[in-house]
Amino acid sequence: xxxxxxxxxxxxxxxxxxxxxxxxxxxxxxxxxxxxxxxxxxxxxxxxxxxxxxxxxxxxxxxxxxxxxxxxxxxxxxxxxxxxxxxxxxxxxxxxxxxxxxxxxxxxxxxxxxxxxxxxxxxxxxxxxxxxxxxxxxxxxxxxxxxxxxxxxxxxxxxxxxxxxxxxxxxxxxxxxxxxxxxxxxxxxxxxxxxxxxxxxxxxxxxxxxxxxxxxxxxxxxxxxxxxxxxxxxx
Amino acid sequence: xxxxxxxxxxxxxxxxxxxxxxxxxxxxxxxxxxxxxxxxxxxxxxxxxxxxxxxxxxxxxxxxxxxxxxxxxxxxxxxxxxxxxxxxxxxxxxxxxxxxxxxxxxxxxxxxxxxxxxxxxxxxxxxxxxxxxxxxxxxxxxxxxxxxxxxxxxxxxxxxxxxxxxxxxxxxxxxxxxxxxxxxxx
Numbered sequence: 001x002x003x004x005x006x007x008x009x010x011x012x013x014x015x016x017x018x019x020x021x022x023x024x025x026x027x028x029x030x031x032x033x034x035x036x037x038x039x040x041x042x043x044x045x046x047x048x049x050x051x052x053x054x055x056x057x058x059x060x061x062x063x064x065x066x067x068x069x070x071x072x073x074x075x076x077x078x079x080x081x082x083x084x085x086x087x088x089x090x091x092x093x094x095x096x097x098x099x100x101x102x103x104x105x106x107x108x109x110x111x112x113x114x115x116x117x118x119x120x121x122x123x124x125x126x127x128x129x130x131x132x133x134x135x136x137x138x139x140x141x142x143x144x145x146x147x148x149x150x151x152x153x154x155x156x157x158x159x160x161x162x163x164x165x166x167x168x169x170x171x172x173x174x175x176x177x178x179x180x181x182x183x184x185x186x187x188x189x190x191x192x193x194x195x196x197x198x199x200x201x202x203x204x205x206x207x208x209x210x211x212x213x214x215x216x217x218x219x220x221x222x223x224x225x226x227x228x229x230x231x232x233x234x235x
Numbered sequence: 236x237x238x239x240x241x242x243x244x245x246x247x248x249x250x251x252x253x254x255x256x257x258x259x260x261x262x263x264x265x266x267x268x269x270x271x272x273x274x275x276x277x278x279x280x281x282x283x284x285x286x287x288x289x290x291x292x293x294x295x296x297x298x299x300x301x302x303x304x305x306x307x308x309x310x311x312x313x314x315x316x317x318x319x320x321x322x323x324x325x326x327x328x329x330x331x332x333x334x335x336x337x338x339x340x341x342x343x344x345x346x347x348x349x350x351x352x353x354x355x356x357x358x359x360x361x362x363x364x365x366x367x368x369x370x371x372x373x374x375x376x377x378x379x380x381x382x383x384x385x386x387x388x389x390x391x392x393x394x395x396x397x398x399x400x401x402x403x404x405x406x407x408x409x410x411x412x413x414x415x416x417x418x419x420x421x
Contacts, residue, residue, distance in 0.1 A: 010268075010282060011260045014289045018253050023290050028249075028297040109393040112339040 038101060045098045046123075049091060053128025055157065056087040058137035064170035064215040064233075070203045071217050071229030078217065082165040095120060169194070169216040169225060170233065173208050180227070181208055183216060193224045201229035208232075241305035248296050256296070259305075260289050266381060267313050273376040274317050276365055277324075284320050288313045307390040310383070314373070314391050321369060333370070335398045356407065363413040371406030378403055 008016075017023040060066040065082035068075035099117055102108035108116055137158075144150045144158035171184040174191050182191040194216050196206070208214065208230070218227035241262065247255040267288055271281040291312050299308050357379050364372055377383045377391065389396045 010264055010286050010289070011257060013286055014260050014293070015254075015257050017290060018256065018293060023293055025248075025253075025296055026294050026298075031295075031298040103393070106390070110389060110395055112395050112397070113337040115339050 038104065042098065042101050045094055045101070049094050049098065049120075049124045050127045050131055052087055052091050052094070053124045054131035055137060056084050056091070057128055057132040059084050059087075061132070062170075063165050064168040064217075065165050067215040067231055067233065068168055068217045068229070070231060071201050074228060075217055078165065078167055082168065091124070095124070167217060167219060169218075171214070173210050173212045173214060175210060176208060183214070183225075192220075194218070194230065195224055195226050196230065197226070200227045203229070203231050242301050242303075245296060245299050245305050246301045248293075249299070249301070253293075256293055259292075259309075263289075263309055267309070270310070270313060270376060270381055271317060273364055273380055274369070274373050275320060280320060284316055285313070288316050291316065304387070307383075307387045310377070310381070310387070310391040311393075317373075333394075335401050336394050339395075339397065356410070359414045359419050360410060362419060363410055363417065366413045367406065367409060371402055371409055374399060374402045375406045375410070 014023075057066065060079070060082060063082060065079050069079045071078075095117070098120060099108075099113070102116065102120070103113075111119070140150065140154065141158050144155055149155050150158060169183060169192060171192070174182040174184050177193070179197070180193060180195040183194050184191055196202075200218075213233040215231055215233055216225055216227050217229045218225040239258075241259060244255050244258050248259070264285070267285045268281060271285050272278055275281055275284065288309070292309050295312070299305065360375055360379055364376075367375070374388060374392070377388050383391065385396050385399045388399045392399070394402075
């Protein structure tokens with residue numbers, strides 16, 4: 001096992017290193033453990049992503065922004081401007097980490113990066129929406145406001161609550177008036193006058209009844225909102 | 236007697252028969268040396284790096300899944316070692332951000348050249364390897380000299396199969412340009 005140039009052959013070098021114990025096989029359990037930890041990491045990341053996405057959808061629902069895209073381009077812009085930026089940045093950060101982990105596996109690297117990112121994003125958005133519909137966040141919000149509270153960072157997240165998005169008003173119809181209705185404020189302390197005209201978009205019809213929860217999209221001037229669109233909230 | 240498959244020998248090594256690893260070294264030494272010489276373009280380094288590939292393979296043999304093929308597994312280790320060696324030499328990113336991996340491409344089926352064309356491509360490739368970008372040199376070497384399938388190349392390079400096709404096509408186009416400049420088409 002000697003090369004023509006009198007150097008020991010590669011095979012001899014390798015086998016000598018193995019026989020002398022200089023090179024040792026890493027035990028199987030180390031690979032199993034690292035595989036298990038990677039799988040656990042992926043699972044935790046997916047669950048975290050689902051939770052963040054569902055919380056973002058919950059916040060958008062709470063402040064009414066989730067309902068305004070049906071009012072046309074203006075509504076779509078209002079929706080995007082109401083997106084919780086901190087949550088979106090967190091979502092993207094975790095998405096990148098998840099993508100890096102997933103690309104170690106055949107199912108990840110065999111897919112073009114764009115397809116795999118979009119697939120994860122779709123799973124997160126659809127899964128997040130489904131999770132949000134389980135009312136888990138309503139219960140957590142109730143717990144956060146209750147006497148026991150919630151441990152941080154959940155307490156901070158829920159106490160921060162929904163943001164006031166300019167132009168979007170969510171509340172109950174207190175009374176129907178000519179040309180509109182009175183809407184209860186978020187804290188229930190007062191009312192806002194909502195004016196409807198023929199140009200107001202009413203995707204779910206105009207028959208508002210007292211006690212009905214609605215989202216109004218419009219501009220406010222001297223305590224009166226001229227509505228571009230009004231829709232009933234169907235929870 | 237029927238020859239043992241690489242996977243059977245690898246399983247024996249996993250079970251503690253370290254002598255059997257010698258058979259794997261014997262089977263892959265020539266292949267990996269050829270891959271190293273053609274991809275690294277530095278025959279002095281090739282032997283040391285291939286030796287390191289075998290040592291890493293032995294150390295990590297327990298991570299080999301005997302239900303899969305051994306060849307792409309050891310070529311993957313070799314690919315990583317070779318890319319690291321090129322990185323050390325160039326002190327910069329070898330491939331950088333690769334848009335070929337980002338966007339989906341039309342499914343690139345295995346387009347085997349006919350025998351004569353393959354022989355011509357191999358001869359031209361041999362003479363132009365130095366001038367090819369490593370990003371295209373490697374798939375061409377794996378395909379034409381090592382005879383790896385698209386599927387195996389995808390597993391070695393950790394890229395989608397369609398990207399393998401794109402890189403081979405671009406590599407061949409680049410090869411043609413270089414060959415034309417060198418007047419190799421006669």
